[in-house]
Amino acid sequence: MLSWAAENAPPGPIVDLGCFLGGSTVSLAVGLRRSGRTDKIHSYDMFHAGENLRKRFFPDFPVDAARPDDCLPAFRHFTSEFSDFLTVNQGDILNEEWLGDEISLLFVDLSKSRSINDHILSNFFTKLKPKSLVIQQDFLFFKDPWLLHSMYKLRKYFEFLSYCQEHSVIFGTKIVPSKREVQAGYAQEMSVSDIKEAAEYFLALFPHARQREMIRATVASFEASPKAQKEWDFGNPLNLPYRMVDRN
Numbered sequence: 001m002l003s004w005a006a007e008n009a010p011p012g013p014i015v016d017l018g019c020f021l022g023g024s025t026v027s028l029a030v031g032l033r034r035s036g037r038t039d040k041i042h043s044y045d046m047f048h049a050g051e052n053l054r055k056r057f058f059p060d061f062p063v064d065a066a067r068p069d070d071c072l073p074a075f076r077h078f079t080s081e082f083s084d085f086l087t088v089n090q091g092d093i094l095n096e097e098w099l100g101d102e103i104s105l106l107f108v109d110l111s112k113s114r115s116i117n118d119h120i121l122s123n124f125f126t127k128l129k130p131k132s133l134v135i136q137q138d139f140l141f142f143k144d145p146w147l148l149h150s151m152y153k154l155r156k157y158f159e160f161l162s163y164c165q166e167h168s169v170i171f172g173t174k175i176v177p178s179k180r181e182v183q184a185g186y187a188q189e190m191s192v193s194d195i196k197e198a199a200e201y202f203l204a205l206f207p208h209a210r211q212r213e214m215i216r217a218t219v220a221s222f223e224a225s226p227k228a229q230k231e232w233d234f235g236n237p238l239n240l241p242y243r244m245v246d247r248n
Helices: 002-008 023-035 051-057 072-078 080-085 114-123 145-153 181-185 192-203 209-224
Strands: 014-017 041-045 086-090 103-108 128-140 158-163 167-173
Touching (some): 002 023, 002 128, 023 103, 072 080, 080 086, 128 158, 128 209, 145 181, 145 192
Antiparallel strands (some): 128 167
């Protein structure tokens, strides 16, 4: 999906928010290379992995004793074939602002809190180009209710285009919102009724039972924890099977 999106996106920079070890980055780079364009992929992440994550995802990769939690060297290793396509940014996304040309493709896989969601809306969604693509990796995941809320509130600006059977949903940019207009999608003041309204709208757009179950679980998790600010603050009130929620 990501390689297709990168190949078919309009000309312009690609922004890769939350790349971890480079899985999304490589997929985007494959598509960009096929397109023949000379655009860059701008990847953002903390590039931080504690011992448990290291053991799970890259147990045999050498660790720098001085910076054992820094996984940027692993990212550079796994993406080395595409290094000429990449501009890498390490740090807290809340300190980042897009100052480049209009974004042609925005991939979001780090909207793990209300504050990050709203920062991305303000500092990246307002810098998109018309007819650009937005991919919300965690849209069909019940611990990120702000994504349902934001994309519903901003449906005047972004149209629902397609989806994967799990997790990712693709939107197209109809109108680029201003800094003022994008505030309609901010998550800090969202309510249970807001989430229910958004869920009702999106339930009609997904054909697969698992997708609809995830949307209903999003409502249930927010009802159970309406003050939660971060993804990891939510529980699993519908007791979804572990294979559907194994994200960390």
